[in-house]
Amino acid sequence: MKLLRLVPNNTNFDFLRIKVIAFLFSFIILSASFMSLIVNNLNYGIDFNGGILLELRSKKPNSSNINQLREKISTLNAGEVSIQNFGKETDFLVRIQKQEGDQKEQIAMIEKVKSLIEKDYTVRRSEFVGPVVGDELKTAGIYAVSLALISIMIYIWFRFEWQFSIAAILALIHDVLTTVGLFSILKLEFNLATIAAILTTAGYSINDTVVIFDRVRENLRRYKSKTHYFIYNKSINETLSRTVITSVTTLLALFIIFFFGGAVLSDFALAMIWGVIIGTFSSIFVAVSLLTYFNINKGEKVDDRTNVPEYEREN
Amino acid sequence: MKSLSKIRLILIIASVIIGILYATPNFFYTSKQVQSFNFLPGKKINLGLDLQGGSYLLLKADMNVVFAEKLDSVLSDIRSLLRKSKIGYKKLSIQNDIISFQKRGASSNEKIRSIIFSLDKNLIVENKLDSFFIRFSEQNKNNITKSTMAQAIEIVRRRIDETGTNEPSIQQQGDDRIIVQLPGLDDPSRIKKLLGKTAKLTFQLAHPSIFPEDLDEDSKAPPGFIKLQEDKNPDRFYMINKRVMVSGEMLKDASPTFDRNNSPSVSFQLSALGGKKFGRVTGKNIGRAFAIVLDGKVVSAPVIQTQIFSTGQITGSFTVQETNDLALVLRSGALPAPMVILEERSVGPGLGKDSISAGKIASIFGLIAVMVFMLLTYGMFGIFANIALVCNIIFIIALLSMIQATLTLPGIAGIVLTMGMAVDANVLIFERIKEEFNSGRNILDAIEAGFQRAISTIIDANLTTLFAALALFSFGSGPIKGFSVTLMIGIVTSMFTAIVITKYIVFLYSKKKDFNSVYLQD
Numbered sequence: 027m028k029l030l031r032l033v034p035n036n037t038n039f040d041f042l043r044i045k046v047i048a049f050l051f052s053f054i055i056l057s058a059s060f061m062s063l064i065v066n067n068l069n070y071g072i073d074f075n076g077g078i079l080l081e082l083r084s085k086k087p088n089s090s091n092i093n094q095l096r097e098k099i100s101t102l103n104a105g106e107v108s109i110q111n112f113g114k115e116t117d118f119l120v121r122i123q124k125q126e127g128d129q130k131e132q133i134a135m136i137e138k139v140k141s142l143i144e145k146d147y148t149v150r151r152s153e154f155v156g157p158v159v160g161d162e163l164k165t166a167g168i169y170a171v172s173l174a175l176i177s178i179m180i181y182i183w184f185r186f187e188w189q190f191s192i193a194a195i196l197a198l199i200h201d202v203l204t205t206v207g208l209f210s211i212l213k214l215e216f217n218l219a220t221i222a223a224i225l226t227t228a229g230y231s232i233n234d235t236v237v238i239f240d241r242v243r244e245n246l247r248r249y250k251s252k253t254h255y256f257i258y259n260k261s262i263n264e265t266l267s268r269t270v271i272t273s274v275t276t277l278l279a280l281f282i283i284f285f286f287g288g289a290v291l292s293d294f295a296l297a298m299i300w301g302v303i304i305g306t307f308s309s310i311f312v313a314v315s316l317l318t319y320f321n322i323n324k325g326e327k328v329d330d331r332t333n334v335p336e337y338e339r340e341n
Numbered sequence: 342m343k344s345l346s347k348i349r350l351i352l353i354i355a356s357v358i359i360g361i362l363y364a365t366p367n368f369f370y371t372s373k374q375v376q377s378f379n380f381l382p383g384k385k386i387n388l389g390l391d392l393q394g395g396s397y398l399l400l401k402a403d404m405n406v407v408f409a410e411k412l413d414s415v416l417s418d419i420r421s422l423l424r425k426s427k428i429g430y431k432k433l434s435i436q437n438d439i440i441s442f443q444k445r446g447a448s449s450n451e452k453i454r455s456i457i458f459s460l461d462k463n464l465i466v467e468n469k470l471d472s473f474f475i476r477f478s479e480q481n482k483n484n485i486t487k488s489t490m491a492q493a494i495e496i497v498r499r500r501i502d503e504t505g506t507n508e509p510s511i512q513q514q515g516d517d518r519i520i521v522q523l524p525g526l527d528d529p530s531r532i533k534k535l536l537g538k539t540a541k542l543t544f545q546l547a548h549p550s551i552f553p554e555d556l557d558e559d560s561k562a563p564p565g566f567i568k569l570q571e572d573k574n575p576d577r578f579y580m581i582n583k584r585v586m587v588s589g590e591m592l593k594d595a596s597p598t599f600d601r602n603n604s605p606s607v608s609f610q611l612s613a614l615g616g617k618k619f620g621r622v623t624g625k626n627i628g629r630a631f632a633i634v635l636d637g638k639v640v641s642a643p644v645i646q647t648q649i650f651s652t653g654q655i656t657g658s659f660t661v662q663e664t665n666d667l668a669l670v671l672r673s674g675a676l677p678a679p680m681v682i683l684e685e686r687s688v689g690p691g692l693g694k695d696s697i698s699a700g701k702i703a704s705i706f707g708l709i710a711v712m713v714f715m716l717l718t719y720g721m722f723g724i725f726a727n728i729a730l731v732c733n734i735i736f737i738i739a740l741l742s743m744i745q746a747t748l749t750l751p752g753i754a755g756i757v758l759t760m761g762m763a764v765d766a767n768v769l770i771f772e773r774i775k776e777e778f779n780s781g782r783n784i785l786d787a788i789e790a791g792f793q794r795a796i797s798t799i800i801d802a803n804l805t806t807l808f809a810a811l812a813l814f815s816f817g818s819g820p821i822k823g824f825s826v827t828l829m830i831g832i833v834t835s836m837f838t839a840i841v842i843t844k845y846i847v848f849l850y851s852k853k854k855d856f857n858s859v860y861l862q863d
Contacts, residue, residue: 030717150692154685170816177808229809233802240798279761288699
């Protein structure tokens with residue numbers, strides 16, 4: 027049987043030669059993310075902003091009309107209302123801003139909308155998040171992402187050298203910021219699931235980075251006479267096949283969630299698809315490229331004998 | 342070779358069998374079908390509310406109201422203690438949650454302080470010259486919050502149980518919050534209404550000479566009296582004696598009924614003690630009106646015709662549903678604090694079913710896609726990786742059932758994602774074996790070295806991912822927590838399957854005489 031080869035064997039690409047171009051690319055997407063965050067901000071969902079969300083399905087599949095629904099709900103004077111199709115033509119997502127007054131009025135608004143559209147639509151989902159909870163979730167989200175970054179940094183610091191930990195964490199921050207930026211640029215709803223996607227992406231990206239770093243560490247000991255530049259390139263090339271294969275299997279799974287997982291999960295999957303792609307990119311072009319700016323110790327000579335079998339030693 | 346020991350094989354087979362036993366019930370749809378498999382050890386995985394449909398409510402007890410009430414009762418305790426000890430005082434009042442008064446006469450400050458501390462030693466008492474300031478300490482507030490919440494959860498549970506909702510879950514969260522989960526109930530409006538009433542019921546005498554007709558918004562209450570609104574008619578006021586004749590705690594039972602005019606009403610029965618008290622007061626006040634006060638509003642104010650003992654009726658302009666609900670909340674007792682709804686999420690059964698089927702399709706397609714890809718990439722080794730992948734999924738399902746975790750839609754996404762990421766450990770191992778083999782080692786050495794080297798990478802890489810999942814767990818509520826749990830379990834099981842199961846199969850295969858190294862060559 028002829029096996030599938032995504033990456034040719036014994037590749038010898040000079041990844042680091044294009045590191046300037048890669049940095050430029052990172053710079054551009056990071057700036058775009060920041061610009062968009064300043065101009066567009068994030069399209070916070072009710073999880074963070076508070077408010078009301080209803081998912082409706084038309085009882086009469088053929089005559090469902092978004093404008094009709096819009097008109098109907100506008101009679102409630104509920105302030106800012108957004109209505110969009112959700113997955114299917116008969117399904118709608120209605121978002122209503124948080125109402126003036128206390129909690130009771132918020133809750134009452136749900137009942138008002140429900141009784142207004144009861145005749146023509148079934149309510150598939152209804153959510154209300156009070157402003158207090160929204161603010162708490164925002165804080166908790168920032169806290170969780172920071173906690174993840176810090177604990178990862180400390181772990182890598184212990185297992186590798188501090189230079190690795192800094193390079194890895196900068197690569198991770200790069201991934202997190204551009205994923206947030208993507209949500210801002212595409213104006214996708216930023217909600218609890220997005221935080222989950224960002225953290226999972228961070229987990230995936232760090233996994234990728236650690237695999238390459240692991241090889242860098244090994245090669246630093248093995249090829250003591252070679253330059254760091256050579257060693258970094260070689261490490262990327264040696265792990266390239268694994269990097270690509272794992273990205274492909276993960277992306278396969280994610281695209282399947284995107285297409286078949288239903289409307290609720292599609293944004294979630296999209297965030298992670300981006301995250302896997304950018305995470306793979308950053309492991310090679312951000313994390314390893316950053317290592318070139320440090321002069322990492324290649325370890326003591328004594329290690330040589332124990333780590334590398336005789337026939338593999340080059341010097 | 343050490344790895345081929347019998348013990349290892351037995352352990353692998355045992356773990357897979359246990360996994361299958363625990364995972365099996367999940368593949369039968371209804372719980373009835375599961376019952377016919379009751380020889381199996383496990384239960385099904387709990388489905389989250391987003392999959393089975395249901396409602397989630399996050400309630401907060403308004404503790405400020407409770408603190409104010411308790412401070413009020415501290416104030417009256419202080420008043421009666423000072424009187425009893427014959428200590429003069431003036432300007433005894435509460436402002437900004439602080440009780441203050443000035444002493445009159447020559448009593449020593451120390452004596453007054455010790456009298457106040459005899460009430461509760463945790464109170465904070467400050468005094469400047471003749472003025473005293475008393476407020477609750479954090480300790481006081483914590484104690485009050487604790488006992489209030491314990492009681493509140495009990496009452497919330499009773500009220501929800503009375504509605505006949507299936508398997509509700511009621512838990513405290515943080516200091517002053519309650520999470521209510523109601524599987525299968527997609528419209529929680531009745532529950533919300535029931536929990537929206539504290540249902541503090543009191544019977545109090547009305548003022549003998551000031552009638553509703555004499556009162557408007559600006560009327561002031563004479564000492565010892567309080568002006569209260571009518572429940573159904575906010576423009577009508579009553580002047581009510583502050584002293585409570587009988588309160589809701591003395592109710593034994595309440596049920597919806599109809600009065601003589603055939604309009605819906607609630608009949609109640611008082612406890613022996615309550616009946617005695619009620620009888621005494623009503624006996625003395627025939628001809629006067631008394632008010633039935635619910636949550637600070639007057640429901641009705643009938644005139645006492647005869648002495649009433651233990652049974653009576655509450656009439657007002659009620660609907661049948663209202664009398665049902667009123668009877669229910671009276672029976673279950675008053676909430677010690679008003680409840681505010683902070684968050685509400687309800688999912689209808691239709692969406693839940695759609696989500697389950699979308700999740701199933703995504704899982705099956707995901708599994709097939711990854712398996713086909715692995716087979717195409719690694720040939721025979723791909724088959725090994727696929728065996729490990731299937732074991733991995735069995736383990737994930739089994740562990741989720743064992744710890745009775747809650748599977749949510751993001752959780753299903755977590756499983757599908759794990760399928761993609763789980764093969765990573767195998768990929769790392771195979772790539773390493775290939776490398777070792779192509780650098781001139783013989784096949785057995787290459788396999789040995791490949792595993793040995795790959796494992797340290799696998800552990801480093803997975804532990805860092807685990808940190809991200811742990812952060813997610815600490816942050817998450819509901820669905821997100823479910824996602825992080827599946828992710829964590831997936832990381833652990835994929836490490837186990839790669840390091841133990843794949844290794845065993847590969848070693849077993851490499852010992853065969855017709856071992857074909859074609860899959861390893863460049």
